[in-house]
Structures are given as structure tokens and as C-alpha cells.
Amino acid sequence: MPKTAFVHRTAPGAADTMASLGDLLRQWLPSQRWFAGKDRPVSELGLLSMTELYPGCLHLLVHTGHTAVPAPGGTGFSGDCYQLLLGVREHLPPGLEQAVVGRAVGGPLAGLTVYDALQDPRSARLLLERLRHPGTAGPLCFEADPAARVPSGLTPRLLDAEQSNTSLVYGDAYILKVFRRVQPGVNPDLEVPRALAAQGCRRVPEPMAWFRTTRPQPATLGVLQPFLPGASDGWTLALRALASGDDFAAEAHELGRALAEVHLALASAFPSGTRAENGRTAAAMTERLEAAARCVPALQPYTAGLRGAFGALAGCEAGPPAQRVHGDLHLGQVLRTGSDWFVIDFEGEPSRPLAERCSVQSPVRDVAGMLRSFDYAARQRRPWRPQWAGRCREAFCAGYAARAGWDPRTKHALLRAYETDRAVYEVLYEARHRPDWLPVPMAAIERLAVRGD
Structure with a gap:
């Protein structure tokens, strides 16, 4: 066994x-x-x-x-x-x-x-x-x-x-x-x-x-x-800001700082001293893509472009050291009470083996998960507000960089690959559990495969 x-x-x-x-x-x-x-x-x-x-x-x-x-x-x-x-x-x-x-x-x-x-x-x-x-x-x-x-x-x-x-x-x-x-x-x-x-x-x-x-x-x-009484999760707060027409950039900036603090503490608590092996990571991402495309035919027209995102990862610089990470980070996994952000639910993606969820990975994976979540929130209201999501992305990365000492925005190929991997996971999840939501990650799939953003 x-x-x-x-x-x-x-x-x-x-x-x-x-x-x-x-x-x-x-x-x-x-x-x-x-x-x-x-x-x-x-x-x-x-x-x-x-x-x-x-x-x-x-x-x-x-x-x-x-x-x-x-x-x-x-x-x-x-x-x-x-x-x-x-x-x-x-x-x-x-x-x-x-x-x-x-x-x-x-x-x-x-x-x-x-x-x-x-x-x-x-x-x-x-x-x-x-x-x-x-x-x-x-x-x-x-x-x-x-x-x-x-x-x-x-x-x-x-x-x-x-x-x-x-x-x-x-x-x-x-x-x-x-x-x-x-x-x-x-x-x-x-x-x-x-x-x-x-x-x-x-x-x-x-x-x-x-x-x-x-x-x-x-x-x-x-x-x-x-339990944090009176706390609101990030997803609820983001949707509330969208509904009222408010900006969410200041909150996103502070959330970026909070995640950086958690990553720094994780690196101290679980030292690894290794660098992420981009070639092996790219191969694993490609394997997940191919498995998802067999289950969700809508992915198949985009697989060539998505493979390109993973191929670029294999040839790019190593990026930040591998370490323990959250593994399934999104706006529903953070709570805000007063002016403070808290991170919860470190279980990771339950569908993946426990050994994988406990393994060291690039902290970019958590950053990419949160960036995808801003896009999810922005698409809950019509017309879609890409500028709102864009401001959140910029502010979150800036807040993270201010505390972590490195800027995710400078790791373009790395960030694109992890966002793509996350979007592939989202497609498979929505197809199985919430088919009505499938257009949300599919829009990202089209963007990441065709434009390479």
C-alpha cells in the first residue's frame, strides 16, 4: 500500500x-x-x-x-x-x-x-x-x-x-x-x-x-x-467592496504583508535549505494538466499554450528557496478582525496526498493562489471589473515584497506557471463540483494560454 x-x-x-x-x-x-x-x-x-x-x-x-x-x-x-x-x-x-x-x-x-x-x-x-x-x-x-x-x-x-x-x-x-x-x-x-x-x-x-x-x-x-468573533473572511470582504464600488487595494496590501510574515515563520519552523527544482515542478504541472484535460474536454484546445507556461518555468531562474507553504491559499482562507489579517486552514488541498501537502514548495504557489482568488472575486459581479482585480494584485504583491524582501512580480515566468497550475486545478474542481462556475477559471485559462499574462 x-x-x-x-x-x-x-x-x-x-x-x-x-x-x-x-x-x-x-x-x-x-x-x-x-x-x-x-x-x-x-x-x-x-x-x-x-x-x-x-x-x-x-x-x-x-x-x-x-x-x-x-x-x-x-x-x-x-x-x-x-x-x-x-x-x-x-x-x-x-x-x-x-x-x-x-x-x-x-x-x-x-x-x-x-x-x-x-x-x-x-x-x-x-x-x-x-x-x-x-x-x-x-x-x-x-x-x-x-x-x-x-x-x-x-x-x-x-x-x-x-x-x-x-x-x-x-x-x-x-x-x-x-x-x-x-x-x-x-x-x-x-x-x-x-x-x-x-x-x-x-x-x-x-x-x-x-x-x-x-x-x-x-x-x-x-x-x-x-474562534475569532466578529472576523470576516477575505472572500466576503472582497465581495462587499465590489458591491459597494469600493477599492480593496489597501486591504490587499496588508494581506500581502501578513502572508509574507507567515512565510518567514514557516521558513524558520521548517528549515529546508533547498531550492525548488523547476524542471521537476514543471513536469508535475504538465502531468496534472494532461490528467485534467482528459477529464474536462474544454481544456484540450488550450493545452499547447499551457504547456508553454510550464516549459518557461523549466528554463527560468530558481526563484526563492523551497519551504513549507499553505498550499491552498485563497480569500476564503484568511480572516480579518479589526486591522489584522489571520491565515487559517493549513490542511492543503485534501484531494492531494498528505506527503505532497507537507512537502517543501515555492512560496510563489501561495502568492499565485491569492492572485487567482482576486480574479474569482472580480468575476462575481457584472460587468467584470478587471481593473479592480489588477489593483488588488499589484497591492498584494507590493505588500508581500515589503515584508518578504523579494518581489513576486519580478518572477514573471515562475508566477505565470503557478497561476496556470492553479487555474488548471480550478477547472477540474469546478467541473466536478460547481459546473456553473466553470467559466471563471476557463477565462483565466484562455488568458494564460493565449496571451501568456
């Missing part, structure tokens, strides 16, 4: 439990925002781990597959691992109708209603109590910063936002991110903020508590951090 995949083995009691849950999960999982295989039926479903957190609440790690292709060595199947917290009751309390997975008709849970326990305030409170009192429950380990003092009795609410995980806010003081798609290893959304806190970086909320599993392989399952 690859190091980033869970081995698929039968958990104790799996046959009995899956007799109750199998058919329900096959129908329910593809309808969830965080499930990656919406476009393919679930052909493989296995139970990797099951723990009763408390009576009526089961913690599950389930393996899903879309093809019955044996993994190397014959020990598993290709697919993903998902974390589920399922409530099981005879009668569902009022207000949880939207959380229903289904009613089991067979197995040990026959006749009982199964639902997503993370939407149940009682379950959410009990989960926080587990984090407040470190300990174990079967293979689950609940841990906390020794200096953290999280109060009891905080009212939970489910964060209503489009995301690839599930987040619970407690008393507008803390936020718990529960990772849905799980890979073995320490999740960077725990590893990175802890390391930055040790560096004294205050641009990233510090983890207070977390939980993980030791079976079937060690993996991070969730992280509790301070």
Missing part, C-alpha cells in the same frame, strides 16, 4: 455493523459536500475502525472505493478513508431531521434511526468534554496543550459554510474542525499552527486541543482552536 493510504482490513464486528449501515451510507455519502467521489458510485465500503464514544454515538472510520482494483501486495483497495460520527436512536429529537442518514432495516441496528451526530448539540457538547479531559477511548486519543483552559458549558453550533470538513463553533470562543477525509499521519492543520505558535507568529490561531486515532494507522482527526 502507498504510505498515504489506509490498509483496508475488516474491523471487529464490521460485518454485523455494516449489515445495518452499508446501504444507508452508500446512498448518504455521495450527497455530502465533503465527499470526494460524488461523480462515481460507491462500489467498495468497509469499516476500518469503530468506537462507541458514549451510548448512542458511534465513531467510525470507513473505507470507500469506486473500483475493485487491488492495491499493491493485495492487502487493500484503492479509495478514501472518511471519519463519521453517527448517532443511533429509536426516536429522533426535533430539529435533527436534516441530519438523518436513514433507518436501518437489518443487522444489530435494525429499526433504529441513524443520523449525523455532529449536527446534534448534545453530541457536540460531549465531544468538547472529551477534548477538555485528555484521555483515550479505544483507538481514539484526546490531547490538549497543557496551558489551554477551555471552559465547560459552551453552546455549540454547526458552522454553516461550504467546506471539505465539518466545523463546530463553541460559544463563539473556539472552533473545532473535524476532518472528514482522513489520511495517515499528522494533519498539517495541526502540525503547522503548533509550529508557528512556537515561532511567536500571531497570524495563525494556536491549537488548544486535538484528537487522533492509532488504528488502523495513526492519523489526526480534529483540531480545536480559538
Whole structure:
């Protein structure tokens, strides 16, 4: 098996439990925002781990597959691992109708209603109590910063936002991110903020508590951090500025400075001392382009021009040293409270292997992600305002340069290649999840392939 995949083995009691849950999960999982295989039926479903957190609440790690292709060595199947917290009751309390997975008709849970326990305030409170009192429950380990003092009795609410995980806010003081798609290893959304806190970086909320599993392989399952009440994400602020006709350049400049500070702290916390290998990076980008073009025919007329962007990268100067980066930076991953910007969600792109998300890369990748996000925001209103996006791009790069000591605008070939790679990723994402948004990245694809801007 690859190091980033869970081995698929039968958990104790799996046959009995899956007799109750199998058919329900096959129908329910593809309808969830965080499930990656919406476009393919679930052909493989296995139970990797099951723990009763408390009576009526089961913690599950389930393996899903879309093809019955044996993994190397014959020990598993290709697919993903998902974390589920399922409530099981005879009668569902009022207000949880939207959380229903289904009613089991067979197995040990026959006749009982199964639902997503993370939407149940009682379950959410009990989960926080587990984090407040470190300990174990079967293979689950609940841990906390020794200096953290999280109060009891905080009212939970489910964060209503489009995301690839599930987040619970407690008393507008803390936020718990529960990772849905799980890979073995320490999740960077725990590893990175802890390391930055040790560096004294205050641009990233510090983890207070977390939980993980030791079976079937060690993996991070969730992280509790301070919640920033009254904060607005960059996407909301940008759209608000566009709607009111306001400029966003001053905010973009300060955001550039904030990202540079985070990059400097990351370079200190995770020293690498290496330079990005442009030839290898260009080859990987080209491979991703070709894979995306096979899935999205609209890309195919532009592949020659896009390959040119990656070819130019292979022949250009090395650029800034490779280091740990955010990896999936956009306006939705930054928060502003008062005059301060904060960077959140260091998990990276969940669709990519954990080893890749934790690898050192050029900081230009994060810069390119934010520049693409300004373009996304500008295209949300008609007529499109390219001048607004252009001013944001210039101000963001200027702010970054003022703090980082190097200017992304002087790395034209490097920046174009990373913007192109990001746009290719966006095309594939929108084609799979939000087809109505596909014209937004396709406009960038046409610009980057034809004009080379």
C-alpha cells in the first residue's frame, strides 16, 4: 500500500455493523459536500475502525472505493478513508431531521434511526468534554496543550459554510474542525499552527486541543482552536467592496504583508535549505494538466499554450528557496478582525496526498493562489471589473515584497506557471463540483494560454 493510504482490513464486528449501515451510507455519502467521489458510485465500503464514544454515538472510520482494483501486495483497495460520527436512536429529537442518514432495516441496528451526530448539540457538547479531559477511548486519543483552559458549558453550533470538513463553533470562543477525509499521519492543520505558535507568529490561531486515532494507522482527526468573533473572511470582504464600488487595494496590501510574515515563520519552523527544482515542478504541472484535460474536454484546445507556461518555468531562474507553504491559499482562507489579517486552514488541498501537502514548495504557489482568488472575486459581479482585480494584485504583491524582501512580480515566468497550475486545478474542481462556475477559471485559462499574462 502507498504510505498515504489506509490498509483496508475488516474491523471487529464490521460485518454485523455494516449489515445495518452499508446501504444507508452508500446512498448518504455521495450527497455530502465533503465527499470526494460524488461523480462515481460507491462500489467498495468497509469499516476500518469503530468506537462507541458514549451510548448512542458511534465513531467510525470507513473505507470507500469506486473500483475493485487491488492495491499493491493485495492487502487493500484503492479509495478514501472518511471519519463519521453517527448517532443511533429509536426516536429522533426535533430539529435533527436534516441530519438523518436513514433507518436501518437489518443487522444489530435494525429499526433504529441513524443520523449525523455532529449536527446534534448534545453530541457536540460531549465531544468538547472529551477534548477538555485528555484521555483515550479505544483507538481514539484526546490531547490538549497543557496551558489551554477551555471552559465547560459552551453552546455549540454547526458552522454553516461550504467546506471539505465539518466545523463546530463553541460559544463563539473556539472552533473545532473535524476532518472528514482522513489520511495517515499528522494533519498539517495541526502540525503547522503548533509550529508557528512556537515561532511567536500571531497570524495563525494556536491549537488548544486535538484528537487522533492509532488504528488502523495513526492519523489526526480534529483540531480545536480559538474562534475569532466578529472576523470576516477575505472572500466576503472582497465581495462587499465590489458591491459597494469600493477599492480593496489597501486591504490587499496588508494581506500581502501578513502572508509574507507567515512565510518567514514557516521558513524558520521548517528549515529546508533547498531550492525548488523547476524542471521537476514543471513536469508535475504538465502531468496534472494532461490528467485534467482528459477529464474536462474544454481544456484540450488550450493545452499547447499551457504547456508553454510550464516549459518557461523549466528554463527560468530558481526563484526563492523551497519551504513549507499553505498550499491552498485563497480569500476564503484568511480572516480579518479589526486591522489584522489571520491565515487559517493549513490542511492543503485534501484531494492531494498528505506527503505532497507537507512537502517543501515555492512560496510563489501561495502568492499565485491569492492572485487567482482576486480574479474569482472580480468575476462575481457584472460587468467584470478587471481593473479592480489588477489593483488588488499589484497591492498584494507590493505588500508581500515589503515584508518578504523579494518581489513576486519580478518572477514573471515562475508566477505565470503557478497561476496556470492553479487555474488548471480550478477547472477540474469546478467541473466536478460547481459546473456553473466553470467559466471563471476557463477565462483565466484562455488568458494564460493565449496571451501568456
